Amino acid sequence: xxxxxxxxxxxxxxxxxxxxxxxxxxxxxxxxxxxxxxxxxxxxxxxxxxxxxxxxxxxxxxxxxxxxxxxxxxxxxxxxxxxxxxxxxxxxxxxxxxxxxxxxxxxxxxxxxxxxxxxxxxxxxxxxxxxxxxxxxxxxxxxxxxxxxxxxxxxxxxxxxxxxxxxxxxxxxxxxxxxxxxxxxxxxxxxxxxxxxxxxxxxxxxxxxxxxxxxxxxxxxxxxxxxxxxxxxxxxxxxxxxxxxxxxxxxxxxxxxxxxxxxxxxxxxxxxxxxxxxxxxxxxxxxxxxxxxxxxxxxxxxxxxxxxxxxxxxxxxxxxxxxxxxxxxxxxxxxxxxxxxxxxxxxxxxxxxxxxxxxxxxxxxxxxxxxxxxxx
Numbered sequence: 001x002x003x004x005x006x007x008x009x010x011x012x013x014x015x016x017x018x019x020x021x022x023x024x025x026x027x028x029x030x031x032x033x034x035x036x037x038x039x040x041x042x043x044x045x046x047x048x049x050x051x052x053x054x055x056x057x058x059x060x061x062x063x064x065x066x067x068x069x070x071x072x073x074x075x076x077x078x079x080x081x082x083x084x085x086x087x088x089x090x091x092x093x094x095x096x097x098x099x100x101x102x103x104x105x106x107x108x109x110x111x112x113x114x115x116x117x118x119x120x121x122x123x124x125x126x127x128x129x130x131x132x133x134x135x136x137x138x139x140x141x142x143x144x145x146x147x148x149x150x151x152x153x154x155x156x157x158x159x160x161x162x163x164x165x166x167x168x169x170x171x172x173x174x175x176x177x178x179x180x181x182x183x184x185x186x187x188x189x190x191x192x193x194x195x196x197x198x199x200x201x202x203x204x205x206x207x208x209x210x211x212x213x214x215x216x217x218x219x220x221x222x223x224x225x226x227x228x229x230x231x232x233x234x235x236x237x238x239x240x241x242x243x244x245x246x247x248x249x250x251x252x253x254x255x256x257x258x259x260x261x262x263x264x265x266x267x268x269x270x271x272x273x274x275x276x277x278x279x280x281x282x283x284x285x286x287x288x289x290x291x292x293x294x295x296x297x298x299x300x301x302x303x304x305x306x307x308x309x310x311x312x313x314x315x316x317x318x319x320x321x322x323x324x325x326x327x328x329x330x331x332x333x334x335x336x337x338x339x340x341x342x343x344x345x346x347x348x349x350x351x352x353x354x355x356x357x358x359x360x361x362x363x364x365x366x367x368x369x370x371x372x373x374x375x376x
Contacts (some may be wrong), residue, residue, distance in 0.1 A: 006310045006331045012338035018184035020171040025333045027166035028277035035277025038308030041285040045317040046376035050363030059366040065247040070100030072367045076327030077127035082110020084337040086199035095344035097121040112205030117147035125151040130232040150246035157252025159230040162279040241266040254289045256296035269302035276307045294322025312354025319370035
């Protein structure tokens with residue numbers, strides 16, 4: 001099929017992946033109202049079209065925590081990416097390095113920190129959850145530092161897994177889940193050969209390393225539910241801040257008061273995010289929450305955002321709403337599933353081309369100067 005947008009990559013991923021994996025990427029919590037609002041609300045943001053502004057020399061580059069980026073985007077953490085394509089996290093990190101874009105590895109990746117970092121031409125970032133097993137947290141942070149990670153993305157909006165109905169229906173969880181996944185894999189022979197057979201091992205590399213035994217996809221949902229920690233508090237941020245010597249980014253902030261607390265507890269940045277609509281349904285979209293948070297913290301923090309971004313135009317909208325950069329989650333996952341490393345590289349090219357057009361038509365020469373003045 002012809003690929004010209006992230007929407008095309010979504011359809012290509014749907015055709016290639018077994019249903020349980022596609023729905024895992026594509027789905028949200030409860031009735032998925034917030035998931036849809038993330039896209040719909042961002043689409044309502046109107047930009048001022050400006051003419052005769054002399055924008056032949058465009059600067060799309062950005063800088064995040066001392067690391068350069070060819071675009072104001074970061075490949076965000078997506079769990080189980082190694083199931084979307086063969087050794088998927090390695091492929092995605094390689095694509096990010098090739099395109100000059102930061103890459104964030106998920107705690108629940110198939111490929112371990114060491115495997116991904118050793119094969120990436122640029123330093124990777126690492127994402128960590130608050131878990132009941134603080135020994136695991138210390139262990140994985142030590143490994144991340146040893147692997148050259150300098151930016152930690154600490155996800156705080158998952159003290160318990162969201163109610164994701166699609167997972168129960170698709171076979172990711174629920175009755176006879178393993179049998180349903182096997183049957184679905186049989187209907188996707190290209191994926192079954194490339195990823196199912198040639199992409200092994202399919203354990204959660206970072207967790208298996210700590211436990212000394214394989215943690216498989218079958219164990220994933222149970223492990224996640226058992227180890228998420230509803231007692232999470234700002235004191236946990238203090239513990240991580242004292243231990244972690246690099247940059248600390250708090251991911252999952254939707255309230256200005258929480259953003260101000262992130263400043264008080266020593267964070268270097270926040271990601272305004274509702275976890276892509278995968279946690280609490282009915283909360284505001286990122287587009288609705290972002291402006292107040294950006295105003296609340298000013299220049300005290302680097303404000304990043306995710307959820308609902310499907311084009312370079314959406315990236316510019318987020319920048320106009322107050323973000324310094326945008327994390328791409330589903331966009332990366334769709335492209336990775338469809339075409340592996342080449343798909344992720346092409347997706348970033350498409351985002352860059354769309355962003356370039358949007359900047360020219362809004363008379364904006366530099367992404368660093370994007371602001372609320374661009375809003376109609």
